[in-house]
């Protein structure tokens with residue numbers, strides 16, 4: 129999360145030094161503008177509200193030490209004031225300016241804005257996408273550890289656009305249908321794995337989601353030969369990079385330290401070297417294996433093979449595909465693990481979904497397909513509701529604004545880091561009645577006349593604008609097919625003699641899943 133301490137902090141001192149000059153320019157500018165313009169400029173200086181800050185260090189002392197999502201959300205809730213619980217009564221344009229829909233924090237001169245309102249997130253990141261699509265530049269992971277080929281952190285430009293075009297062509301909304309057979313095969317394997325689970329089903333879930341991603345990306349033969357090694361490598365790499373992104377690194381504040389010679393014993397250099405080794409392997413190794421299979425004529429259908437056949441833009445293809453597993457595995461597996469935990473906590477909902485599947489898909493061992501989704505309306509509602517309540521990335525991935533801006537009278541300085549509180553958006557009490565309860569019925573017009581007025585979960589769970597998750601259609605398909613499969617074949621029950629908690633606590637991580645889930649999968653009796 130060095131994102132927050134991004135490198136623009138070094139601009140603080142020069143900015144301070146140039147304040148008198150800026151004041152002169154400001155005075156000159158205002159003297160020449162009409163009253164309307166002057167009013168706008170007066171507003172220009174007003175940053176969004178936020179917790180009290182101290183001179184120079186800003187919010188360094190009251191910035192949450194842990195559980196950022198929960199803390200930011202509770203601050204936002206406290207400041208809803210009279211709007212709290214007024215579902216649909218306070219349209220976006222009429223909301224109070226005292227609420228913390230945009231919450232400003234200042235860390236040692238770096239600006240951070242947490243966005244709590246879905247409308248504001250769309251207005252900024254979608255309507256003004258040209259300004260709000262940069263990523264924070266994290267010196268440590270980007271340069272020292274060498275992750276500058278990673279599309280997730282790439283700055284907007286031709287490289288980022290080319291990577292996204294590759295995703296759009298291979299895992300876009302209509303393209304993902306071609307992976308149905310792989311997904312259903314892995315769903316079968318998941319059901320076999322679940323048979324012996326007596327506790328947390330995470331390992332089985334992670335294994336089968338990873339298998340889909342690897343098979344789709346590089347093909348079956350690569351997966352068979354190297355699947356296990358690739359997933360181990362990914363674990364090691366993600367663990368190191370995730371850990372490093374939560375540490376304080378001086379090099380993020382003094383980038384010149386990066387040019388010091390390697391023999392000087394500095395811990396950031398040592399970690400950087402390890403990171404380089406891992407990411408380099410991740411970057412080149414699976415691709416080289418695929419090229420090798422291609423040359424030997426034994427490569428099986430995959431996204432990689434399609435591009436190798438076309439011999440087109442191969443370095444960018446290699447880079448984009450190299451991130452598919454890392455970017456997709458945790459979010460997709462965690463989203464499905466959350467769904468399983470909701471089924472465990474709500475047996476009556478499980479039963480309703482099973483009745484729907486039996487009625488629409490019939491009995492027997494054939495697993496339902498994604499194309500049957502329109503018939504599974506209650507399952508669809510339960511799946512959406514699970515994502516609304518517990519999105520796997522509740523704080524999304526930070527965007528940075530590339531130039532100063534004004535939004536609803538608030539000034540947003542250049543290089544502000546913007547965090548979308550996706551988790552809060554799904555539980556905003558002005559939008560959702562009983563926002564903390566798991567109620568699939570809220571999405572169904574026959575139960576909730578206002579269902580059609582609710583924002584769809586797909587409007588926020590996968591992020592926004594030019595950085596919206598390119599894997600959303602694949603992830604959604606995997607999750608939905610797995611959900612239908614498991615409920616068709618099993619009852620998800622607590623372990624014998626064990627009581628269920630009222631709800632599960634979630635990990636304190638960028639991508640989160642429920643902790644301490646303990647269940648068993650009992651084959652259903654279909655009479």
Ligand code: HEM
Pocket residue numbers: 279280281292299451452453455456457459460463519520521524525526527589590591592593594595596597598599600602603604
């Ligand atoms: C349920 C599963 C998933 C969820 C909830 C999810 C969520 C997200 C979110 C919130 C973002 C940040 C968007 C933003 O910056 O506004 C993101 C970005 C991204 N996701 Fe996903 N994701 C999921 C699955 C996947 C899968 C399966 C893949 C790949 C196959 C993937 C690849 C990516 C990539 C490459 C980015 C970076 C896009 C960019 O910076 O342009 N994700 N995802």
